[in-house]
Amino acid sequence: MTADALSDTLRQTGLRHGLVGFGVCSVEPFGAVRSEMGRRIELGLAGRPRFTYTDPVVATEVSRSFPWAERLIVGSVAYLPAAGTPGPAAPDTGRVARFATVDHYQPLRTGLIAVARQLEESGHRSEVLADDNRLVDRAAAVRAGVAWWGKSTMALAPGFGPWLLLGSVVTDAVLPVSTPMVRDCGTCVACIPACPTGALDEEGVLDATRCISYWAQTPGFIPRDIRRAWGDRLYGCDDCLEACPPGGRLAEGAGSMNGRIDLVELLERSDEELMDTYAHFYVPRRDARFLRRNALVALGHNGTRRAIPVLIRYLESPIAVLRGHAAWALGRIGGKDGRVALERARSIETDPTVVDELEAAARLSEGR
Known part of the structure; x- marks a missing residue:
């Protein structure tokens, strides 16, 4: 040929x-x-x-x-x-x-x-x-x-x-x-x-x-x-x-x-479930925390009161990047429950980056 x-x-x-x-x-x-x-x-x-x-x-x-x-x-x-x-x-x-x-x-x-x-x-x-x-x-x-x-x-x-x-x-x-x-x-x-x-x-x-x-x-x-x-x-x-x-x-x-995801439901799933469902995503180090972090940021834009309980739980995460981004999302959404949770989290937080996020979120939530 x-x-x-x-x-x-x-x-x-x-x-x-x-x-x-x-x-x-x-x-x-x-x-x-x-x-x-x-x-x-x-x-x-x-x-x-x-x-x-x-x-x-x-x-x-x-x-x-x-x-x-x-x-x-x-x-x-x-x-x-x-x-x-x-x-x-x-x-x-x-x-x-x-x-x-x-x-x-x-x-x-x-x-x-x-x-x-x-x-x-x-x-x-x-x-x-x-x-x-x-x-x-x-x-x-x-x-x-x-x-x-x-x-x-x-x-x-x-x-x-x-x-x-x-x-x-x-x-x-x-x-x-x-x-x-x-x-x-x-x-x-x-x-x-x-x-x-x-x-x-x-x-x-x-x-x-x-x-x-x-x-x-x-x-x-x-x-x-x-x-x-x-x-x-x-x-x-x-x-x-x-x-x-x-x-x-x-x-x-x-x-x-196609391509619209319930973020509250995503944040409640296990790491194994997330990495299985989104196996085709490039997630750094195949670590689900970074997909969760992205979801927290998105909730800071369109999250409702339905999202507040899961965001408050993420303020107690052992992972600093999740606590920090959850704080930012709560600050954006505002509301009494979120402000109280931010104040409580600030009183016990020791990571300096997360402390800064909590303080910025508290200022952001004022009047919301």
């Missing part, structure tokens, strides 16, 4: 198994991307190094992990309309970003695995990379003509906008490479003012330390200015995606209700 014929067979295989985008690119280092990652790290825009930022050299140089590689076959899947919509805010509930309503990476893996098997049947090596720190998947997608870089830093494609998940198959097959898209966002900057924290303060540059999605996946105390912009989010943030015109039609067609 010729290289052109094999490439066409692989494309048909991928599309038949659910991929909506398919392209091939070289494995030359992504030098410009590596330099930009280094610049963001130096300026503090990347936050705590993780994911591809753990080792930008490995993530931008395929041959570091796969010395035998000749090509990257890049595939994409759209998770809308299947992911649905969380609908309007509702008391005591939180929303999950659409990419995480279920494990939407599974259809992507299915398509990529089918491509990899076809390669192996043709006598070539292959390895699937999906949500893998060894590759900056957006850079590969742009080079392979599957997407273009958006000003939101997301990868965008015609008809799908940013509602895509990306992955690749590394192979030693010397396939013809695809032509990159001749596209960009033009004069559109809709995503930039849509960000609730101003994390997109420069076109094409994300300040991760101001991004709600970043903090939803980061251990420790969430800064109060981020909490104030948090809204009813439990995990992730879709605001810049929802503002993106190329994805508008797909978002409008996602009418089924």
